[in-house]
Amino acid sequence: MIIGFLAVLSAAAAAGMRIGLPLLIILLLHSDELVANLPGIGWLPPRVLIAIFTMWAVFELFGSKQLLGQRILQAIALFFSPIVGAILSLTVAQVIRLEFEPLWLVGVMGGLVAFVLKLTLTGWFFRLRGLPLWWSFTEDFLCVVLVLFAFQSPEQGGIIAMILLWLAVRSSTEWKRYYQENRQPQGDASGPD
Template sequence: MPELLAVLAISAATGLRLALPLLLIGLFAGDKLWSTVPILANIPETLVIAVLVIWSLIELIISKDRVSRRFLQSAELFISPFVGTIAGIAIARLADITDSWLLVLLAITGGVLALVIQMVQVGWLYRFKSPPMWAIFIEDALCICLVFLAFDAPEQGGLIALFLLWLAIRSSAIWRQWPKKETNSHNK
């Protein structure tokens, strides 16, 4: 069960930011670096580090500009299930899970959770134009905290990830009611 919660935590982190969790996985894995991460294990470490550092900086800097954030998040929407899947597999492998059916289940769970959280971010961005700057900094901090929790306290990280999933579901319910409210206000 702790492995599932760790996968949920890292997948929620990849739903918030894509490159930063992958970078932190490699740094926290110790001497294994990215050897447990599918695809990244086959690329030279210096190239992986360079790309992830640059991508993380772009995410952290561009997320503060409204127009650039729309472009970045729209592009990341299509990448997020893939990154959530490989991050979930990496955490499962670090936890020494070797059952192939369980790895597949954790990979699918990780990809779907990352996609859902990324979809909610894109939805809120298009609905409200731009979130306040403090909310963006909270997203950054939450992403980093979820990665730490995936390694050190998977139960707490998994609970935060489940809370984010609940917020995503709640957001979709609110979004379904907005057109009804707008229609009612136009009819009056």
């Protein structure tokens, strides 16, 4: 059961980086029966889903390399990452036959993991006024690796996802310390009485 949760964590972390790319990989690697069981979007024909997620993945891959594309992606992904995280988590739980009840709780956990990672990346985007190009390539690579590891090597994927969550928590504590140190005292700005 722990390996199942590591697989779910790996898929959710992939959704915290990209939205269309992990869904496209799942659609291309797995059967039509799995596509029919995708929560929330399984009612669409597989070819329509593949077309939608291919277009979005291409935009993610090319748009994330320029500042304007990064802004658009950060805004959209911040809203959709919890939804995609929940979908990916539930899909992985169904594929590996995770024995956990209630299953919707797995979706909630996956959505929260994806949201925390995307929120951290969005924070870094605004703090640095754009993510460097090397980070965009790293994010693409990690997203693909995490989705593949979720099905083929969940232990490694889960460990990578936990490291990313640890880095997200460390980032939030660093931001808090940074803003506390750089905040000006309220009473020092006034002149002599």
